[in-house]
Amino acid sequence: MLDKRIALQESYAVWVNPTTTFLYKCVLGVYMGEIQRINITLPKRLVEKSKVLIDEGLYGNFSELVRESIKNELLLDKELIEKKAILDKWFKEEKGKGFDTSHLTHEELIKRIRRTRDELWDKKYKGWFKAG
Amino acid sequence: MSYGIKNIKGGLRLVELILVLDSNEYIVFLNKEPHLLEKILYTESIIIFVNELIVREVLRNINEEVKKEFYAFIFKHNIQMSHEQLPLSLIQKYQKLGLKKGDIGIAAFCEHVKADYLVTENRHFLNGKKLKEFKVVNLKEFIDALD
Numbered sequence: 001m002l003d004k005r006i007a008l009q010e011s012y013a014v015w016v017n018p019t020t021t022f023l024y025k026c027v028l029g030v031y032m033g034e035i036q037r038i039n040i041t042l043p044k045r046l047v048e049k050s051k052v053l054i055d056e057g058l059y060g061n062f063s064e065l066v067r068e069s070i071k072n073e074l075l076l077d078k079e080l081i082e083k084k085a086i087l088d089k090w091f092k093e094e095k096g097k098g099f100d101t102s103h104l105t106h107e108e109l110i111k112r113i114r115r116t117r118d119e120l121w122d123k124k125y126k127g128w129f130k131a132g
Numbered sequence: 133m134s135y136g137i138k139n140i141k142g143g144l145r146l147v148e149l150i151l152v153l154d155s156n157e158y159i160v161f162l163n164k165e166p167h168l169l170e171k172i173l174y175t176e177s178i179i180i181f182v183n184e185l186i187v188r189e190v191l192r193n194i195n196e197e198v199k200k201e202f203y204a205f206i207f208k209h210n211i212q213m214s215h216e217q218l219p220l221s222l223i224q225k226y227q228k229l230g231l232k233k234g235d236i237g238i239a240a241f242c243e244h245v246k247a248d249y250l251v252t253e254n255r256h257f258l259n260g261k262k263l264k265e266f267k268v269v270n271l272k273e274f275i276d277a278l279d
Contacts, residue, residue, distance in 0.1 A: 049176075083213050090184060091203060094191035101193045102163040109193070110254050113156055116192045117234030120185060 040066070148177035152242045154252030155189035157271060162190070162198050162205070168275045172251075173209045175278070181212045181245045185237050218244050229261055242266045249274060 042050075050065055059065040101109050151172065161169045172178055190202060206213070222240035231239055242250045243265045250268045269277070 080207075083207075086213065086215050087187070087203065087206065090187050091191065091199065094188055094199075096196070097192050098194055098196040098199060099192060100195040101159060102165075102195070106253065109159065110156060110256075113159070113189055113193055113254070114232075114234070116189050117155075117185070117238075118232070120188055121234040121237060124188075 149179070149249065150245060150247045151178055151180050151274075152238070152245065152247045152250045152266075153180055153182070153186075154238065154250060154254060155186045155193070156253045157251055158186075158190045158202065158205075159193050160253065162194050162202055168271050171275055171278070172271075179212055180209065181214055181241075181247065182206070183214045183237075183241050185234070185241070187213075212245075214241070214245060216244070229263075231261075239263070 050062060053059055053065060054062060059068065099112075101112060104112065153169075153172075157169060172180070187206075191199060194202060205211075218237070218240045222243055223236055225243075226236040226239040229239075238250065241247075247266045250266055251271055251274050252268060253270050255270065
């Protein structure tokens with residue numbers, strides 16, 4: 001457990017104290033089995049933008065940037081699950097109500113959406129907004 | 133335009149523009165018509181917000197089979213979903229401006245999320261009424277302004 005925690009802290013240590021960093025890295029060296037090296041493929045544009053963040057000193061190196069980003073992503077899991085639950089509910093409620101509009105002209109499509117919007121407003125949303 | 137770092141659901145992010153895309157933009161895109169929408173989707177400094185009304189409008193105007201694509205689309209492009217109730221004062225504000233009934237909810241939503249632009253192909257939206265809170269443009273106009 002301890003080695004994993006140290007591995008997670010390594011990127012922060014860079015900013016705290018160079019000696020601490022050295023110690024952590026030594027410990028990490030012992031536990032290298034806990035770290036996995038992987039190759040990733042990224043769009044060139046994303047790599048270029050990442051380099052800017054590293055050059056600006058926000059991250060020590062590319063690995064740190066990726067590690068931090070993944071950690072942030074994991075923290076967002078909860079929000080993503082919530083987002084998914086809401087979206088699932090709306091999709092479930094609208095199941096079978098879809099209509100293929102790909103054959104409609106622009107004006108026909110706008111007219112149809114207008115009708116949908118007004119219907120939804122009348123049936124569902126009119127009394128939905130809170131006072132305040 | 134509202135530049136700066138904003139605290140959105142995805143964490144702190146350098147944001148230049150907040151957009152609300154009207155349902156017609158998603159529908160046209162999902163119907164695979166030639167479209168400029170991709171240019172916006174891959175611009176990192178833009179955040180797109182969507183709400184329940186827009187999502188349901190899209191779902192009622194696309195083929196059942198395309199719905200899966202729409203679902204994936206929302207996640208892939210990290211579109212910010214808002215399901216908060218809108219303040220009644222905002223609704224009343226746009227009611228007084230004489231907006232068509234459904235448009236009241238969209239305009240109030242735009243102001244609520246502090247959108248810079250509402251992008252829509254519905255040129256009758258707002259019927260020529262000028263608002264200071266956000267601009268109403270079509271996709272081509274927005275892309276031209278972006279360039």
